[in-house]
Amino acid sequence: MALAAGTLAAGAVRAELDACDAAAPARARLTVVVEGVRSSDGLMAFTLYPDDPKRFLVHRGQIGVLRTPAAAGATRICIALPDAGVYSMVVYHDADGDHRFNRSAIGLPAEGYGFSNNPPSLLGLPSFKSTRFRTQAGDNTVRVRLHYPGG
Numbered sequence: 339m340a341l342a343a344g345t346l347a348a349g350a351v352r353a354e355l356d357a358c359d360a361a362a363p364a365r366a367r368l369t370v371v372v373e374g375v376r377s378s379d380g381l382m383a384f385t386l387y388p389d390d391p392k393r394f395l396v397h398r399g400q401i402g403v404l405r406t407p408a409a410a411g412a413t414r415i416c417i418a419l420p421d422a423g424v425y426s427m428v429v430y431h432d433a434d435g436d437h438r439f440n441r442s443a444i445g446l447p448a449e450g451y452g453f454s455n456n457p458p459s460l461l462g463l464p465s466f467k468s469t470r471f472r473t474q475a476g477d478n479t480v481r482v483r484l485h486y487p488g489g
Contacts, residue, residue, distance in 0.1 A: 357404060358416035366419040366473050372429050374484040375413050376450060380433040381405045382413045389424035391466040401425075405432070419473060426469040427454035429482045442487070450484040459485065 358367050370384055386401045393399030406415050408431055419425070430439050431450035440448040453459065457468035471480055 356418045357406075358418050365475050366422040367477050368417045368419050368425075368427075368473060369477065369479045370415050370417065370427060370429065371479065371481045372413045372431075372452065372484060373411075373481060374450070374452075374486075375408055375410055375431060376484075376486060377433065378408050378410045380408050380431065380435040381437075382408045382415070383430050383432050383437070383439075384415055384417065385428045386417065386419075387426040387428070387466075389426075389470065394426055394466040394469075395428070395463060405437070408433070419478075422473050422475045424470055424472050425454075426466060426471070427480055427482065428469075429453075429484070431484060431486075447485075447487055450486040452482040452484045454480050454482060456481070456483050 368386075372382055375382070382405065384404045384406075386403075387394050387399060388401055390399075401420065404415060404417060406413065429452045430447075432438070433449055434440070439451070442448050451459075453464050453469045454471050455469050457464035
């Protein structure tokens with residue numbers, strides 16, 4: 339299966355974040371495999387955070403966001419990382435393609451979501467520490483399992 343190409347969403351505080359390009363290899367590449375994707379509707383949004391708990395899940399705290407068309411079952415993307423190091427990844431299934439993480443009237447997630455390392459998140463957001471992962475120079479892979487509202 340070919341890896342999907344993504345488009346970079348603007349973020350004021352971010353380093354360069356692009357889909358992998360064979361013509362311009364990165365020092366570190368991250369393949370993200372998102373499992374449990376319910377449909378091919380809309381987009382998958384991949385948000386990469388630096389190794390800084392003060393920036394985790396904070397508005398404009400991300401390094402960058404890549405979006406790619408969703409693929410039912412599993413969606414894959416390759417991200418050219420700024421460098422090898424420690425990161426955190428948040429993924430959501432933007433099924434309606436509105437570039438927003440939709441929530442219910444009481445603030446609960448209305449779209450599928452997941453975190454690197456697949457920490458439990460039933461009673462709230464996971465800790466930054468539970469989502470951290472280390473990358474090396476070359477190829478790296480992270481698997482994220484989506485959780486959808488209602489099971």
